[in-house]
Amino acid sequence: MEFVTGLEDRKVKTLEELEREESVGTEVTVEGMVHSIRDMGEISFVILRSRDGLLQTVIQAGSEKEVLSEIREGQAVRVTGTVFKEERAPHGIEIHLANARILSKPEEPMPIAIDKWKLPTSLEANLNRRAIALRNVRERAKFRIQEGICRGFREFMTSQGFTEIHTPKIGAKSAEGGANLFKLQYFHRPAVLAQSPQFYKQMMVGVFDRVFETGPVFRAEKHNTKRHLNEYTSLDFEMGFIDSFMDICKMETAMLQYVVELLKKDYAKEVTLLKIELPNVEKIPFVRFDEAKRLIAEKYDRQIRSPHDLEPEEEALIGEYFKSEYGADFVFVTHYPSKKRPFYAMDDPENKEFTLSFDLLFRGLEITTGGQRIHDYETLLKKIAEKGMDIEGMEDYLDCFKYGMPPHGGLGIGLERLTMKMIGEDNVREACLFPRDMTRLKP
């Protein structure tokens, strides 16, 4: 009988291995996609693209191997050659080719100049040809940063005793905000897609005390803006035994500190490539909702039009204000009006008009909504009645409170929004591999 025993050493070197090991002067085998070819007559530069970057290889005229003359852009190749120091090449090395194996060939030349530093296309054209456009090294680097954020979130949550959960995305119609739900048929029964794991993560606080989830959420909102997606990845956590909603803010701050350190450590290449200015997360100012409104109304001489909500322009101005006054990239805006918060938000016992909740703004954009939740069964029922809501569909959620829940709170973070602000883009579609918006359902 034959067995698989795991990974074996590969003869093919990764770019990372070439950089780490003293490879200059040795013969190596590497592989990649032929990203671009510059034919200079006597000599050809063949740039290979692999997962860890670009690598310059060189074909000298009069090379004996015929296969070298068959190398074309878009091919997948495995090549052998000697490593030379070359300051002007990426990573300071180049490989003088001795042999090659062509692993696959394209049918047609690339329809977009993916080898340009900045893609010479509109965002619309980029998204229409997304899987090709992402072969540009700057484009794909954005999603390495996104990976770092998501990974950092999970690693930090795990280190703090949170349990990862997977909650269902298809559910029976629930009472939570019916307007923005996508509807579907589930074996001849009406069902909806989850707009957040809110109920489930609260329910799981009664089981694991601290839980987190990273997964898709679905919003049938008819917004067509630079900030909205109809499907996005939500980073959620929920924790029990809190003393105040500030415990949630502290946890989020510490998580962001961890993420920024992880980006510095493991994603330095991409941070450099994209010229990312990592945000200041040492200390994050917090300000009450009504105070924030007053501050910017005064400073920027604006009228307060919607007293219960922040307009996007106000969020941007709050970001501007705290950046200029305190050098802050993030601001916690706290105590949102009860009118505009969901029923499960805990009211401030000192003033029932406001809740013990917050948003986190990052460079003027809301990336998080969170706060303390009601944990007392009777209080919850009363609040639901006050909001004029029906408990139908909420029985399982309410049961958890009936049988006892600890004081708790949590938050949800939009991964694409956080990524977008981190990489300095101004359209959330730039930070989503395959965006879904009101007009875009493919690719």
Add this chain to the structure above:
Amino acid sequence: MEFVTGLEDRKVKTLEELEREESVGTEVTVEGMVHSIRDMGEISFVILRSRDGLLQTVIQAGSEKEVLSEIREGQAVRVTGTVFKEERAPHGIEIHLANARILSKPEEPMPIAIDKWKLPTSLEANLNRRAIALRNVRERAKFRIQEGICRGFREFMTSQGFTEIHTPKIGAKSAEGGANLFKLQYFHRPAVLAQSPQFYKQMMVGVFDRVFETGPVFRAEKHNTKRHLNEYTSLDFEMGFIDSFMDICKMETAMLQYVVELLKKDYAKEVTLLKIELPNVEKIPFVRFDEAKRLIAEKYDRQIRSPHDLEPEEEALIGEYFKSEYGADFVFVTHYPSKKRPFYAMDDPENKEFTLSFDLLFRGLEITTGGQRIHDYETLLKKIAEKGMDIEGMEDYLDCFKYGMPPHGGLGIGLERLTMKMIGEDNVREACLFPRDMTRLKP
């Protein structure tokens, strides 16, 4: 201005901290849910449940604090007392209570005896009251193991240079297996839920070489069995520049080795609690599909009824055979017939009736399907035509091949099935927090 600077030291100790630090003889504050109370007259044992286990606390008769007499099951409490050695208590310690704060109270007594070692309910009753049933420490431990598997998968993939991706779950109707798709309306357009990230992960091989995703998939299959869920979590990876589909098997084997080590290291409590027999992953036998069929037909004196597919009973017998012959918990079954594999599976050049693909069986159950994919554009078009399929809806997928793709392959793992077999359960619903099947849409 006030700032949030991150986490501060908490006075409240976790069970883990009590175990790690030399706490016997000291006064400590801990918190948790009151899991059960045993009133012995002179003395009461109050068992607290927190995220890291059960903790025995003791109230002695004649205690001065009135609040101690108000402690009831289902409450969330924060208590203070002195730590004593007590061999018969969980973790070998107990706390003699001096004071308490009742943080929240339940409305009604627990409807299920969650403090029993094994829940005294049917699976059906358990699932109907899922969020309560999971408060049983054995029930919740299953999902700590699930976390370990998922976390191990990601950590290993990251260590091997795979990039995490998030692909859309709502899409335009695609050609891949239309029968089992959930349909929905997307702003007045027909759309479907993704039954796998197959197309997207292949497309992203052209960008990142190696990618992985952990996320929900949706199957509108009309199966009502112990092995099927209509929504489940899929662990997917896809890698470029492979020499053979065996590279995928090797990667999966190494991943499983990593996961088992992680479970031993970080989930030892749960492994012990559930009496889990961790599987043998040092070496995994592999056998051709037709050879496996022949082996068990011979050994168990069975007729081969469906020559192109494995029946569930056959999978179970293959598991049994390789367990008894080689002590193997896993078996790779390779070279599935082309007839039963999707169009993108690469045919074996030595015999076009079979594909360069495999399933991985774990204790007799298929938990993985994987293999090498066609990477050549013309070959792919030809195969699609041979299968009598239409390329409509596949344009973006096909474009990736038109412009060049490396040889590649990958796999998908059902997280719930893998968990179920790991914890020794025989119904996949036991390994899903909130299962979705043909009749169950809530909680």
